[in-house]
Amino acid sequence: MEHDEHTLDPHRWLECHGDTLYRYALRRTSRADIAEDLVQETLLAAWRGRNAFRGMSGERTWLMGILKHKVDDHFRSAYRHPVEDAGIEGEGQGGSVEDVFFDDRGHWRVKPQEWASEPLAALEAEGFWQVLLECLAKLPEHQRESFTLREIDGLDTEQLCKELSLSTTNIYVLLHRARLQMRRCLEVHWFGRGNE
Amino acid sequence: MGMMRNCRDVARLLSCAEETSLRWRERWAVRVHQLFCVYCRRYGRQIVLLRRALVRRRGLRGDIASLDAPARERIQAVLNKSQQGK
Known part of the structure; x- marks a missing residue:
């Protein structure tokens, strides 16, 4: 492995970047409980995928990237059903x-x-x-x-x-x-x- | 470009006006159209309202929020478990 274990410490990520991640998630979801869950999932995913971290983009950027995906996933799964029909039309190939x-x-x-x-x-x-x-x-x-x-x-x-x-x-x-x-x-x- | 715009144009201009200042000709065209069109008057009013509500909301939360101690502890416990199970 390229990185020594000290540089990849999820507890330190939480310490240093936890609030930034949380604020972003909170702004996006307007729900404290969901934002906390998203931070947790992000850190877990980062830990599991730590071998993919190349250190080029910086830790915070890397973590934010993961969080953005988590927020997107959250929107996709949590709100699949409630607002089904009117008001929102997908952007089809043909008409705008x-x-x-x-x-x-x-x-x-x-x-x-x-x-x-x-x-x-x-x-x-x-x-x-x-x-x-x-x-x-x-x-x-x-x-x-x-x-x-x-x-x-x-x-x-x-x-x-x-x-x-x-x-x-x-x-x-x-x-x-x-x-x-x-x-x-x-x-x-x-x-x-x-x-x- | 004639002075009379249709609703489709006016709606687009109303949205643009939220981003940048329109040329006086465009502003004028929007005004004139809105005099006669209740739907475009409503549309303009409603997207401004929506923005105002969102701006107010922004002031209420988000920027000063932080993870509280119980949330941190919960997340730390989950991370510990995950690290042990590696």
Whole structure:
């Protein structure tokens, strides 16, 4: 083995990087219990896969990489069912998301409905975040990533381009599509006005 | 580009406006369209609301959070077990 055992100590990883990993997981999931589990799974996976660590990218980067995969897995498995139908359309080969929302003349096909009178209060209710995360989980991967980094982590467009290695134009398109779908999904599953 | 944009264009511009400032011509086109279109008025209002809620949320949690002692102990115990079983 290339590394001596001292450099690969999961207890030290927990000590030095535990909080960073935890904050990232918490921002993504909004659930302390899940975030803790994800940190634990990450450290375990890192320990099991320690032979693959080459030391080139640095310990924290390596651990964050593992955590990102764990967060993705979590979204994929935890939210496979709740928000099945309306609001989120996969990005098929043929039509774009916009074709789902707008007709040939560019008019709304899926018309935005009026939300409750105090939308901001509703937006702060605890259950809302669960629904929001479920909607988020249904987005295609790139849209989910850009929406999360932009709206939940608060990165600006420039940082987003760097993080995802995409052009500004691409980022705008992804965010636009994500917003169309997130707005609709929340309307259906939280504001309960999807059938009008 | 005519001054009259359809909802598809306006929705795209409303989203862009969250990222960058629009050209005055685009801003004007959005305003004029929204005067006549209740759906685009709602859409614009709702994506801004969504952003405001998320910004507020960001302030509430995440950046100062840390793993508490019981969580650390739990994770350490699991790591110990895994190391012993190697």
